[in-house]
Amino acid sequence: MIHELKPLIDRTFRTKPEPEHTALIGASAAGISAYTIGLRNPGIFGKIAALSPYFVHVDPLTLEEKRQYRPYPIAPGQQVWIDIGGAEGFFMPRHVRQVAVEWLEAGIGQGERFHFYHEPEAAHSETDWGGRAHLPLIRFFGKKGEPVRAALYGPDTVGIEGAAECLNAVVELSNGLAFSDLRGTYEVDRPDVLEVKPDGTIVPKAPGAATIRYRNGKAEAWRECRVVERLDPYVHADIEIEVPESTPPDSRIYATFEVPKIRDALYGGRVRLPRGFNLRFMITRGYGRDEADAGFRPAPLRRLSAFSDCKVRFKVDNWMDLMPGAERGKGEAGW
Structure with a gap:
């Protein structure tokens, strides 16, 4: 990116190549990449935006948290935007907020050097990232x-x-x-x-x-x-997911976390979640095998909000990859 891609762009287009005119933006895993690459190379990137950065991994079974980043200061002259949605489940607002608070405690000023944004109802999805991608651009290149x-x-x-x-x-x-x-x-x-x-x-x-x-x-x-x-900082959610008869019998079902099989066409179990856990999600059988509505169109996002002990039940109408006439394999693997 630094030694090949950016020089190619600067040679090909009429760019302003200086760091104060160069922004690096990414979301999720690319968000932590933008954070790391950008802050380590202030002579190249003067503006960095990390949307929903994957700063902390949370084990959905044990709720054990593991930090996946190294803290970096914001160099003089750099501007940083970090944000998170409030309905991203285990991608928790407090993980991203903590990075911003650490900058404040180090004397790095909000507004002049960085902004943090917690969008309350945003999910961990390309649609929601696209819906707020203009915000860091306004911050970096717009008027006050x-x-x-x-x-x-x-x-x-x-x-x-x-x-x-x-x-x-x-x-x-x-x-x-x-x-x-x-x-x-x-x-x-x-x-x-x-x-x-x-x-x-x-x-x-x-x-x-x-x-x-x-x-x-x-x-x-x-x-x-x-x-x-x-x-109590934790609550329990009893979840049931009814799936269509077309579901292969060896399928594994995910609602971000895996949901165990109870019997044919029914998955469910009890999960322990942090109080206030809020998730907008799609039920899947693994990567590329998402649920569909009755007309085999992409299903709207589901919601699981756990502010107290709760019971939720979902019904999957169809699977996008199992439309009539689609070629089917003999079995399925997980992710």
């Missing part, structure tokens, strides 16, 4: 804007004992940019019940309810939050 509106997202209930929780203050600017504010100004009507740090971290103090107000210039937002003594 002023706050025009804000929205405040986060948990309705937190526990004095339980997992740490954060608010997501999304600010929209007049130039079309949106970002999550990690240097926010918050007011709480019941500071004896809870406090909110500038980065949005909620500090519960005593059982009760409080109203939180966020301000950024003329943009304001409010949210109610209740504090209880204890909130």
Whole structure:
């Protein structure tokens, strides 16, 4: 990329080859690649955008987390955009947010040097990445804007004992940019019940309810939050997936994580998930073998939201690769 592709582009097109005019952008695994390659080569890439970077692997069975990146500082003159969707399942907002918080703690300023964005309902999909790909371009190459509106997202209930929780203050600017504010100004009507740090971290103090107000210039937002003594950081979801008769008997079914077979045409089981787990997904039999609707069109994304113990049931109408007349193999492998 650095020694062959970029020089070829610069020779072929009328580019501005300097780092301040050169951006590197990627999503998911390519997002962590853009993060790593870009921050290690500030003399080549002055602007870096990592959409839904795969910073942390979460084992869906044990929920054990394994970091998959090395932390790098942002070099003087570089600008960085990192973001994440709120419905990406095990690609969790807190993993990406933590990278941004570490930059703040190192004295790297929000706005001048980087922006972080947590889009609440976005899935881990090309469609959702494409829907916000313009944001880093506005940040890197657009005009500056002023706050025009804000929205405040986060948990309705937190526990004095339980997992740490954060608010997501999304600010929209007049130039079309949106970002999550990690240097926010918050007011709480019941500071004896809870406090909110500038980065949005909620500090519960005593059982009760409080109203939180966020301000950024003329943009304001409010949210109610209740504090209880204890909130288990994990919940259980009982999942059942009914599949069509056309499903090969040796198929393995995935809802991002594998769902065990109960009997022919039915898969299911109980999974342990972090409280607040939110996932928009497609049921598959492995890579390239996605579910289809009754007309053999791509099925819309499903949703699994686990804010408490729950039971969910899904029905698959068809499989994209098993349309009538399609050639079928004798058996299936997994991923």
